[in-house]
Every structure is written in structure tokens, then in C-alpha cells.
Amino acid sequence: MINYTLRQLHYFLAVAEAGSISAAATASHISQAAMSQAMDDLERAVGAQLLVRRRARGVELTAVGTVFLHDARELMRHAEEVQGQIIERQTTLAGPLVIGCYSSLAAFWIPVICEKFTKPNPGLSVTLVEGDGAELQQQMLKGHLDVVLTHTRHLLPQVHHRTVMSGRPYVLVAANHRLAARSSVRLSELAEEDFVGLDLPTVRDNQLVNLRMSGLDPKVRWSSQSFEAVRGMVARGLGYTVLVQRPPVNVSYDGLPLAVLEIEGPVGVSDICVAYTASERPSLRLRAFLDFCEQVGAKRDAGDARGSS
Amino acid sequence: MINYTLRQLHYFLAVAEAGSISAAATASHISQAAMSQAMDDLERAVGAQLLVRRRARGVELTAVGTVFLHDARELMRHAEEVQGQIIERQTTLAGPLVIGCYSSLAAFWIPVICEKFTKPNPGLSVTLVEGDGAELQQQMLKGHLDVVLTHTRHLLPQVHHRTVMSGRPYVLVAANHRLAARSSVRLSELAEEDFVGLDLPTVRDNQLVNLRMSGLDPKVRWSSQSFEAVRGMVARGLGYTVLVQRPPVNVSYDGLPLAVLEIEGPVGVSDICVAYTASERPSLRLRAFLDFCEQVGAKRDAGDARGSS
Numbered sequence: 001m002i003n004y005t006l007r008q009l010h011y012f013l014a015v016a017e018a019g020s021i022s023a024a025a026t027a028s029h030i031s032q033a034a035m036s037q038a039m040d041d042l043e044r045a046v047g048a049q050l051l052v053r054r055r056a057r058g059v060e061l062t063a064v065g066t067v068f069l070h071d072a073r074e075l076m077r078h079a080e081e082v083q084g085q086i087i088e089r090q091t092t093l094a095g096p097l098v099i100g101c102y103s104s105l106a107a108f109w110i111p112v113i114c115e116k117f118t119k120p121n122p123g124l125s126v127t128l129v130e131g132d133g134a135e136l137q138q139q140m141l142k143g144h145l146d147v148v149l150t151h152t153r154h155l156l157p158q159v160h161h162r163t164v165m166s167g168r169p170y171v172l173v174a175a176n177h178r179l180a181a182r183s184s185v186r187l188s189e190l191a192e193e194d195f196v197g198l199d200l201p202t203v204r205d206n207q208l209v210n211l212r213m214s215g216l217d218p219k220v221r222w223s224s225q226s227f228e229a230v231r232g233m234v235a236r237g238l239g240y241t242v243l244v245q246r247p248p249v250n251v252s253y254d255g256l257p258l259a260v261l262e263i264e265g266p267v268g269v270s271d272i273c274v275a276y277t278a279s280e281r282p283s284l285r286l287r288a289f290l291d292f293c294e295q296v297g298a299k300r301d302a303g304d305a306r307g308s309s
Numbered sequence: 310m311i312n313y314t315l316r317q318l319h320y321f322l323a324v325a326e327a328g329s330i331s332a333a334a335t336a337s338h339i340s341q342a343a344m345s346q347a348m349d350d351l352e353r354a355v356g357a358q359l360l361v362r363r364r365a366r367g368v369e370l371t372a373v374g375t376v377f378l379h380d381a382r383e384l385m386r387h388a389e390e391v392q393g394q395i396i397e398r399q400t401t402l403a404g405p406l407v408i409g410c411y412s413s414l415a416a417f418w419i420p421v422i423c424e425k426f427t428k429p430n431p432g433l434s435v436t437l438v439e440g441d442g443a444e445l446q447q448q449m450l451k452g453h454l455d456v457v458l459t460h461t462r463h464l465l466p467q468v469h470h471r472t473v474m475s476g477r478p479y480v481l482v483a484a485n486h487r488l489a490a491r492s493s494v495r496l497s498e499l500a501e502e503d504f505v506g507l508d509l510p511t512v513r514d515n516q517l518v519n520l521r522m523s524g525l526d527p528k529v530r531w532s533s534q535s536f537e538a539v540r541g542m543v544a545r546g547l548g549y550t551v552l553v554q555r556p557p558v559n560v561s562y563d564g565l566p567l568a569v570l571e572i573e574g575p576v577g578v579s580d581i582c583v584a585y586t587a588s589e590r591p592s593l594r595l596r597a598f599l600d601f602c603e604q605v606g607a608k609r610d611a612g613d614a615r616g617s618s
Contacts (some may be wrong), residue, residue: 103535107562110533111541119547130534132406224419225439226412228537228556232420247537248564253416255557255614305564 003045009072011038020058093285094123100136100148117292133202148275153206164292165272165297168246174237175257184262187216194221194239198230210268228253244270250306312354318381320347320475326379329367394401402594403432409445426601442511457584462515467610471599474581474606476553483546484566493571503548507539519577537562553579557614
């Protein structure tokens with residue numbers, strides 16, 4: 001059982017160097033009383049007198065103190081080395097980072113993460129896990145994941161998050177739809193038309209609620225779990241849809257043209273965020289990933305689809 | 310327990326109309342002996358003499374036969390009505406049809422199915438289920454699905470299938486890749502480069518085996534469950550990939566250009582097929598769906614991405 005602290009050793013070295021408690025206290029930016037107390041505590045902790053205190057507050061090392069000074073210097077150097085290695089390791093982003101990515105965001109975020117975050121940091125061991133936003137957060141709370149890239153709408157109450165990109169929904173219609181030439185529409189203008197739904201749990205649970213709160217009760221006539229199948233059905237005139245992610249080309253996988261319409265008036269947004277668990281001090285790699293996503297999101301919010309130029 | 314057959318009734322009506330067994334046999338295109346036998350069998354079945362046979366092979370109805378003639382006419386009309394309803398119902402494609410669709414094919418097939426098969430046949434109650442190709446076939450064998458649209462490589466041994474579209478793999482690289490200007494490559498030219506894998510169970514299990522049999526052992530360095538994330542990673546120069554489905558636009562979701570290269574020499578194909586269970590007589594709606602997919606696939610094989618123009 002070690003009873004002394006590294007702080008006490010640090011002060012002891014300062015006293016030995018300065019030759020007096022008052023000078024060491026001044027150099028260490030603490031009071032003389034605190035420095036004097038620290039020396040008393042250190043001597044009690046090691047069970048030996050290290051210093052001979054003189055009237056004029058000068059000090060001399062005892063024989064034991066002289067030997068201890070040597071050992072203390074070596075120990076402090078070692079402790080600094082250990083600390084330095086920690087810092088260096090954190091500066092080059094080493095260690096494991098398990099990133100969960102909500103499936104709907106995978107196509108938009110995984111490529112830029114791999115190219116601009118994983119690849120330039122070979123010391124990092126990044127694992128990407130794709131899945132449902134809420135399920136991934138559950139896994140994170142159990143300790144299996146470090147972070148989850150998802151929508152703010154899907155956040156569990158127990159997690160922390162940083163919003164990294166805005167996600168305002170838009171209306172998608174076929175290029176030959178009666179409203180396709182417009183740049184924006186009110187949701188109420190579509191109330192009588194068939195809706196093509198993206199049939200994923202988190203979308204289902206959130207989007208329809210969101211649309212109803214925005215005054216539209218969509219007539220869900222068609223649906224698919226595939227984002228591009230939804231776009232394809234819209235392109236074929238089976239109905240309109242409301243989506244958040246925006247591919248750069250308004251053409252379906254069938255080669256049919258689509259038109260994007262902004263939504264006029266208030267509508268619930270579904271921003272993109274990085275969720276993480278509370279911890280006293282998030283690791284450097286976690287903070288680096290948060291910063292990275294924030295930078296990509298800001299560039300995309302500014303109109304750069306790549307988020308990396 | 311009914312012992313007579315509709316065929317016997319049909320012949321009995323013919324005999325009553327013609328007034329003789331020989332004339333009725335001629336009209337019905339069977340032999341006199343067969344007609345005579347049919348009348349004997351019918352009388353034995355109903356347990357009563359219906360006809361009085363005369364020497365010149367003329368016949369007269371008994372009193373019981375006269376009453377039976379009326380009932381038989383009514384029953385035959387009813388039976389024809391039932392038959393007619395069956396035909397009509399089958400001609401307008403009524404009834405349930407549960408279609409399984411392998412997830413990777415959803416974006417390419419669900420829109421055209423909904424527009425050109427489901428919507429024009431409102432009497433049909435079509436349910437589309439998306440999932441893993443092998444799992445969907447297992448569900449079909451348990452009776453939960455009628456058909457499964459999948460790859461020939463994923464077929465379970467117990468199912469029947471009809472191939473509807475060819476699926477020759479191709480190489481995808483970034484537009485600034487050293488080989489991007491070529492129209493085709495040998496797989497061996499890519500052996501030293503990183504591979505970006507589409508990490509779906511059926512792809513994993515089949516594609517790598519397929520590529521190894523074609524002489525390439527891919528160095529899988531990156532992967533995603535998302536088709537567009539794979540394309541995005543390729544567009545960012547992280548590696549090449551081998552895919553089968555061909556979206557019409559060679560641009561990733563990040564807005565980065567891609568290049569498609571055909572594969573020179575022999576390579577295992579992964580055709581698209583409709584799997585169904587063996588049954589003595591597949592329903593008209595099942596056959597209609599098989600024909601529909603075959604037509605769409607043939608048009609796509611001929612270069613029409615929509616498969617429906």
C-alpha cells in the first residue's frame with residue numbers, strides 16, 4: 001500500500017531544489033502552510049524524517065531524505081513518461097472505436113468516415129455496425145458501441161448527443177407530377193394523394209407522427225424498406241413521399257426522373273446527430289469523431305454533398 | 310356420397326336430346342359402347358332406371374328419368390356457372406399473392422411490380438415481403454409466401470424456379486481509377502487492390518466463392534450492408550468492387566463519379582429468378598407473375614432499364 005502521492009513527491013522535489021519551504025511554495029503557487037503540511041504528510045506517509053527544518057525556514061535533507069530524493073526523481077520521471085505515452089497515444093488516435101450507423105444514413109456517411117477518418121488514422125481500430133437507430137443505442141448503453149450516428153428523433157433519453165447536420169424533410173414527386181415545376185409546396189396540397197412510405201421501424205414510428213403534427217395525415221398506399229424502391233415508386237407516379245436524405249441525382253434506379261419540393265411552413269425536422277454515453281471524460285478518439293462528423297455535416301449543410309472538399 | 314359424375318350427366322343430357330345412344334355418341338365424339346357403358350354406370354350410380362332401350366337403339370326416358378333430366382339440367386347449369394366464375398376470377402387475377410423479394414433486388418423490381426402488376430390488377434391482393442433470399446424461400450416452403458424473387462445462386466434445392474433476367478457481374482471503380490477509361494478488365498488485374506464488399510449474407514456466401522472460382526481472391530478491406538455505401542467507398546478511391554445490379558447513373562450518393570467495367574473471360578453469373586414451390590397446377594396469378602417478371606427481365610436484358618416501355 002502506497003501512502004504518498006505524486007503531488008507530495010513533486011512538492012518534495014521543489015523543496016529540495018529551492019532549499020526552503022517558502023521558496024518552493026512560491027514556485028509551486030501554493031501557500032507556505034500548504035507546502036509545510038504536504039512535507040509533514042509525506043514524512044508520515046513514508047515513515048521517516050526527510051527534512052531538517054531550520055528557523056529561517058531553510059531546510060536540509062536528512063540522510064534518508066537524500067536517498068529518497070534520488071528515488072523520488074526517478075519515480076517522477078517514470079510517471080511523466082507514462083503520462084507522455086498516454087498523451088502521445090491519444091494524439092495519434094489509437095485504440096478501438098466501435099461506431100454504430102443507422103442504416104438509412106449508411107450510404108451518406110460510411111464512405112466519408114472510411115476515407116477521411118478511418119484511413120488517415122491507422123492506429124485507430126474502427127468497427128462500423130449498421131442497424132436500427134434505437135437498437136444501436138441500446139447496444140451502446142450495454143457497452144458494445146462507443147457512438148451511434150442517427151437522427152435526433154430516434155434518441156433514447158439516457159444518451160448524450162451532438163447534432164452534426166440539419167435534416168429538414170422534403171417532398172419527392174415524379175418529374176411529370178402536377179406540382180413538379182414548383183420549388184416548394186404546402187403539405188396540405190398533397191392530402192388527397194397516395195403516399196409511398198419508407199417502411200423502416202424508426203421512420204414509421206417518427207415520420208407519420210411528425211407529418212400528422214404538421215397537419216398531413218398521409219394515405220399510405222405503397223411502401224418498401226428500400227429507400228431506392230420508394231424513390232422508384234414515386235418516379236412511376238404511384239404517389240409522393242417525404243424523405244430527409246438527399247441523393248445528388250434526381251433519377252430513380254429505373255432511370256426515371258424525380259422532382260424535389262421543399263416544404264412550406266413549419267415541419268418537424270430530423271437532424272443528424274452522434275449519440276454517445278455519458279462519461280466523465282470522453283476519450284480523445286470519441287471527441288475526434290464528434291468533431292469530424294460536425295465538420296462533414298457543416299460542409300454538407302453549406303451545400304457540399306461530399307462534405308470533405 | 311355422390312356416385313355419379315358430371316361427365317355422366319353431360320352424356321345423359323346428350324342422349325335425352327338426341328333420342329338415341331348412337332346419335333348422342335356421335336355428337337359427343339365417343340364410341341357407342343362407351344356411351345352405352347356411361348348410361349349403365351349412371352343408372353347404377355343413382356340406383357334407378359332412367360332409360361328404356363329399344364331395339365333400333367332408340368331410347369325413351371322413364372318417369373324417373375324425366376324428373377332426373379330436369380334436375381340434371383339444373384345441376385349442369387349450376388356446375389357451368391361455378392366453372393365460369395372460376396375462369397372469370399382467374400382471368401381478372403383475383404385472390405392473394407404474397408411475393409418475397411430479396412432486399413438487394415427491391416429497388417430494381419418493387420417499383421415496376423407495383424406499377425405494372427399490382428395496380429392494374431385491383432382484384433389481386435398483393436403483399437410484398439423484403440428480406441434475405443434464402444430466408445424468404447424457407448418461409449415459402451412453410452407456406453407463408455407464394456413466390457420469391459431472388460438470384461439463381463441463392464436457390465434452395467427444394468424449390469422450382471424460372472430465370473427472368475441475366476445477372477453478369479461487373480467491376481466498379483472510381484472515375485479517376487487507373488483502369489477507369491477501359492471498357493473491360495480481367496479480374497486478375499485487380500488482384501493487388503483493396504476490395505469493397507457488399508456485406509449481406511447471401512452476397513458474402515456466394516460472391517467470394519464465385520470470385521475465387523474465377524481466379525480472384527479479393528482483399529476485402531472495406532465493407533457495408535448498404536449498396537450505395539459500397540458505391541460511395543469505391544467512388545472515394547478506397548477500393549474496387551464487383552456488383553450485379555446496375556443503377557442507371559454512375560454517381561455515388563456523395564456526388565462522386567464511378568466507372569463500370571465489364572469482366573473479361575469466364576465469370577460465374579448470378580441471374581435473377583422467381584422461385585416457387587412445386588404444385589400440380591400453379592395458380593393463374595402465380596403464372597401471371599412469372600410471365601410478368603420474365604417480360605420485364607427480357608426488356609431489361611435488352612437495355613431498357615425501366616423494363617416496361
